[in-house]
Amino acid sequence: xxxxxxxxxxxxxxxxxxxxxxxxxxxxxxxxxxxxxxxxxxxxxxxxxxxxxxxxxxxxxxxxxxxxxxxxxxxxxxxxxxxxxxxxxxxxxxxxxxxxxxxxxxxxxxxxxxxxxxxxxxxxxxxxxxxxxxxxxxxxxxxxxxxxxxxxxxxxxxxxxxxxxxxxxxxxxxxxxxxxxxxxxxxxxxxxxxxxxxxxxxxxxxxxxxxxxxx
Numbered sequence: 727x728x729x730x731x732x733x734x735x736x737x738x739x740x741x742x743x744x745x746x747x748x749x750x751x752x753x754x755x756x757x758x759x760x761x762x763x764x765x766x767x768x769x770x771x772x773x774x775x776x777x778x779x780x781x782x783x784x785x786x787x788x789x790x791x792x793x794x795x796x797x798x799x800x801x802x803x804x805x806x807x808x809x810x811x812x813x814x815x816x817x818x819x820x821x822x823x824x825x826x827x828x829x830x831x832x833x834x835x836x837x838x839x840x841x842x843x844x845x846x847x848x849x850x851x852x853x854x855x856x857x858x859x860x861x862x863x864x865x866x867x868x869x870x871x872x873x874x875x876x877x878x879x880x881x882x883x884x885x886x887x888x889x890x891x892x893x894x895x896x897x898x899x900x901x902x903x904x905x906x907x908x909x910x911x912x913x914x915x916x917x918x919x920x921x922x923x924x925x926x927x928x929x930x931x932x933x934x935x936x937x938x939x940x941x
Contacts, residue, residue: 744765744770758861770846774928775846778867785835792829794827844871846920894915
């Protein structure tokens with residue numbers, strides 16, 4: 727048995743700017759990834775992404791989280807497997823390259839995403855902090871994909887690569903093409919994939935200067 731106080735675990739920023747506490751190692755959890763998040767107003771768990779071999783469950787303990795979802799026209803990011811929505815999403819938009827949607831998850835509720843489903847959770851409140859406990863199994867979730875199409879071959883998603891000391895790039899798993907993933911306006915590395923306002927496309931937004939790119 728392993729027991730830990732969440733508040734005693736050191737925080738680190740998530741890709742979306744939220745405070746994250748990684749609980750897997752303190753709990754000696756070998757088969758499941760466990761993270762606790764606190765999101766201030768406007769903060770995200772992460773940008774739109776999918777794990778090819780990992781299912782994820784998010785339990786909201788405080789506040790409300792809005793989850794964006796994206797289903798590419800060709801299906802999920804997992805090879806030969808369609809995305810599963812379980813009827814949770816409502817009021818989406820369909821564009822040339824796929825369908826975007828949103829679902830609201832309140833305190834005391836949970837949501838599950840199958841391997842290959844693109845999702846991103848955000849605290850849309852004006853002045854309320856949100857707390858979320860996230861589980862991913864298996865712990866090593868395979869490749870990460872972001873739903874930004876390859877400009878060279880048109881493949882629906884690419885793999886982020888941010889090796890230490892190198893410029894972040896997006897790599898196409900189909901043609902191996904690489905493109906710079908920093909903001910073209912301010913050169914920040916704080917780029918996030920999100921739904922466009924009409925939910926019919928995915929764009930990249932810089933968290934530092936607000937530039938919208940890859941539209």
